[in-house]
Amino acid sequence: MTAQTEKRFKPWDDETAQQIAADNRDRPGALMPILTELLEDFGYINPEFVPHLADLLNLSRAEVHGVISFYHDFRTTPPGETVVKLCRAEACQAMGGAKLAEHAKQMLGVDFHGTTADGRYSLEQVFCLGNCACAPAVMLGETLYGRVTPERFDTVLKKHKGAA
Numbered sequence: 438m439t440a441q442t443e444k445r446f447k448p449w450d451d452e453t454a455q456q457i458a459a460d461n462r463d464r465p466g467a468l469m470p471i472l473t474e475l476l477e478d479f480g481y482i483n484p485e486f487v488p489h490l491a492d493l494l495n496l497s498r499a500e501v502h503g504v505i506s507f508y509h510d511f512r513t514t515p516p517g518e519t520v521v522k523l524c525r526a527e528a529c530q531a532m533g534g535a536k537l538a539e540h541a542k543q544m545l546g547v548d549f550h551g552t553t554a555d556g557r558y559s560l561e562q563v564f565c566l567g568n569c570a571c572a573p574a575v576m577l578g579e580t581l582y583g584r585v586t587p588e589r590f591d592t593v594l595k596k597h598k599g600a601a
């Protein structure tokens with residue numbers, strides 16, 4: 438387990454977003470690096486920014502929307518304070534990943550891509566956290582956990598809530 442450090446995202450800011458887009462517009466395949474940088478800064482892509490991005494890169498809005506909706510990571514709503522990432526790839530699935538996913542959804546009261554009503558947690562599915570030997574794997578904020586049974590998930594979540 439690594440030290441608990443949580444990434445805090447900035448609130449969406451058009452000026453910064455425009456600067457990120459302008460700084461990257463001349464790169465080959467500029468859309469992906471721009472979206473990635475927006476995600477790193479704000480934790481999501483504001484859908485209202487799509488027309489600006491499309492104009493800047495000379496793409497249609499549908500093309501930009503298509504890329505955003507294709508990649509799971511490109512969320513379009515602000516994430517909760519902590520993102521819970523559940524691995525849904527093969528090794529984790531073989532070790533009870535599906536049961537864990539159902540449990541996590543129930544515990545948090547949200548589906549994948551959802552955020553709890555209090556804004557504390559977002560639940561995301563990912564496809565391999567590089568921790569296959571300790572499947573099933575979960576990431577809570579920046580901390581990676583292995584061999585996460587539903588019971589262990591509850592313990593980790595409870596501890597995290599208590600630490601906030």
Ligand code: FES
Nearest residue numbers: 524529566568569
């Ligand atoms: S398959 Fe889950 S961590 Fe690799």
